[in-house]
Amino acid sequence: MSGDQQPQARVSRFVLILLAIGMILSLYLIVTATAAYFQDPQGSEWQTQLLFGLLILGVIWVFNFWMRGRTRKIDWHTVSQIKCEQEGCEYSEIRDFKEGDYVYKKLGQCPSCGGQDTLYIDLIYAYNPLAVKPLTTEGTQSAQST
Numbered sequence: 001m002s003g004d005q006q007p008q009a010r011v012s013r014f015v016l017i018l019l020a021i022g023m024i025l026s027l028y029l030i031v032t033a034t035a036a037y038f039q040d041p042q043g044s045e046w047q048t049q050l051l052f053g054l055l056i057l058g059v060i061w062v063f064n065f066w067m068r069g070r071t072r073k074i075d076w077h078t079v080s081q082i083k084c085e086q087e088g089c090e091y092s093e094i095r096d097f098k099e100g101d102y103v104y105k106k107l108g109q110c111p112s113c114g115g116q117d118t119l120y121i122d123l124i125y126a127y128n129p130l131a132v133k134p135l136t137t138e139g140t141q142s143a144q145s146t
């Protein structure tokens with residue numbers, strides 16, 4: 001895991017621990033309230049415990065929905081950057097990752113210089129399309145030009 005992602009992970013872990021404690025506490029209160037009810041149905045102790053137990057459960061439930069709305073799932077987009085190994089050829093193309101792609105995989109003829117078997121996958125990476133645009137390369141000749 002990279003360093004800049006750690007604070008967020010720590011916060012969510014803290015929240016998870018808090019939620020777990022809340023769950024245990026509310027379950028404990030509900031269980032003891034039930035036990036107290038069977039011991040003394042006329043007593044008021046079990047009512048307070050049940051109320052608190054349900055209250056904590058309710059807070060967790062609402063918080064869960066609030067968290068789900070806040071943390072949008074990142075839709076990572078994986079791309080393959082293709083280059084030509086021919087000296088002096090600046091051909092570069094970024095296209096969607098295809099199954100079977102791997103770095104240094106040979107892709108055949110270069111549409112720019114016509115070099116036989118000089119195309120290869122230089123990079124494979126994922127990015128968040130909502131936050132960043134894919135890397136751009138100088139002298140990019142996209143596949144549309146072919």
Ligand SMILES: [Zn+2]
Pocket residue numbers: 084085086089090091110111112113114115118
């Ligand atoms: Zn080329």
